[in-house]
Amino acid sequence: MVDVMANWQAVQDRIAQAAQRSGRSPESIQVVAVTKGIPVEGIAPLIDSGIAAIGENRVQEALAKHAAAEWREKIEWHFIGHLQTNKVKQCLQVADLIHSVDSVRLLQEINRRAEAMGLEQVRVLLQVNVSGESTKFGFAPGELPKVLEEAVSCQRVAIQGLMTMAPYEEDPERTRPVFRELRLLGEKLEQKGFPHFEMKYLSMGMTNDFEIAVEEGANLLRIGSAIFGHR
Secondary structure (H helix, E strand, C coil): CCCHHHHHHHHHHHHHHHHHHCCCCHHHCEEEEECCCCCHHHHHHHCCCCCCEEEECCHHHHHHHHHHCCCHHHCEEEECCCCCHHHHHHHHCCCCEEEEECCHHHHHHHHHHHHHHCCCCEEEEEEECCCCCCCCCCECHHHHHHHHHHHHHCCCEEEEEEECCCCCCCCHHHHHHHHHHHHHHHHHHHHHCCCCEEEEEEECCCCCCHHHHHHCCCCEEEECHHHHCCC
């Protein structure tokens, strides 16, 4: 039997220690609990224990849980999976923040749907394929200035930062250059002052490497297995 509450406490302790090592406040770092495959009743115990956001990978699963959860208004719902343009309308019904915008076409579709649905602003992050892995989605780092220029026409979209996934490494220390590059990239882009772009969030770090991500500046951590057990 997985003790989810004990796991959650252990995760918070590890974040606090990593924050201390890097001279940061643990309160500046938010955990997005990755709830893929976890039923509503399995998430409920966490809601009054400091979890402020949950992250879903699939639109249909997110919609079903949102409809069933009595605590739906207490937290933010983040969409963290690959988002297809034909699922944007449904995603916007529940998502408070979309982490995984990986094409200009998707940005434009989010903008179009937001306008049609009467949404003033949709908060998103741009997914960056820092490691260059062919199996991962995301913009190449060098593409971002052009993307942000094109995004100016998307008046209903607020780009609030960047997201990446590091390669899985047995030694998490090996992920450090990926996280560092994303942070430095965000700082450079922020200095250029693009409209509709605010370097508010660095979404990086998962169960295997979140402590390294904290040390490199992450303030959104996407953690599932360390809380809910391997599944």
